[in-house]
Amino acid sequence: MAHSKNIGVYFSANDAVYEWTIAFLNSFRTFNPDLRLILIPFNEQCDRLLKLTDTYKFEVYTDSSFSRLEAIGQAFELGYTPTGPYWFRRYASFWGPLDYFMYLDARQIVLADIKPFIEAIETFGFDFLHYDCAIDQVYEQGTFRQELLKQRRGRGFNSGRWASRKGLFSIEEFEQLAESALKIRNQLNPRNTDQAFINYCCDMKPVCYGHFAEVIGGICQNGWARQSGNIFENSGKYFLWNYGSLDHKKQVILLHWAGYQLNSLMPYRNFFDKFYLKRQPIFKSCIFYLYKTLDYLWRNPLETLRQNRFINSIYHILRKK
Known part of the structure; x- marks a missing residue:
């Protein structure tokens, strides 16, 4: 099957996560030396990061819709996450320059060639592919969640790593969906505003979405750094050794530290060090x-x-x- 050539990865970051971003960029370019990479600035504090565009060969994407997306984020905010509205900027990727793409937060490292996972959207006919799932981080217990599950929806996927296609959503559609979502705000996670929002949008439209590991196979279900087991390298690829588990000896594609502060005690710190110090x-x-x-x-x-x-x-x- 011939695939679109206009594919790539969006990532979001600012100077506050500079060290995380260095590790991310080094890992990304290790396994994806030529894949198009585009920064969506998390906010206006990106002076240090913007000096790295030539070193890591990434572009910068800004859009007039940022303020409208931030307004949606502000409407969902309950006072837990002051920077929460900026998280919504990532959704400008649906009308950005790439036809097929993956979105990645900067607080993770890439341990594989990402291109096949973006092409999977075309190959298998999905609108949206995601990674880790934790429904409690998206929907609160209650009737709305129960009805979604009855309809075989409501996976509760992570919003920091996913693949999709251009045109799946528009800013106008997001604003309409936000208006309806706010009517059941008490049944959405109070903290993870952007995660609850994109899940709600995918469930309500609805879109054809699935889990990378279930659709592609041979890769770990989760990429969170706190997962049990140990990651090992074999012939330039990384795998999880967790004997007796479903993910034993499966490939690790991404490793992320959502919810962790950068310090000496965070799990798999050696992987962060390896890529942060690479240059x-x-x-x-x-x-x-x-x-x-x-x-x-x-x-x-x-x-x-x-x-x-x-x-x-x-x-x-x-x-x-």
């Missing part, structure tokens, strides 16, 4: 590891205390007061 001179690498060691020495005892059941319970009791 760094030796003296900067030495400083980096010194800082990491010092960070571990003070953070590890605090984390041990935090995970103690008694201490953690007392902390939350005092916090409520």
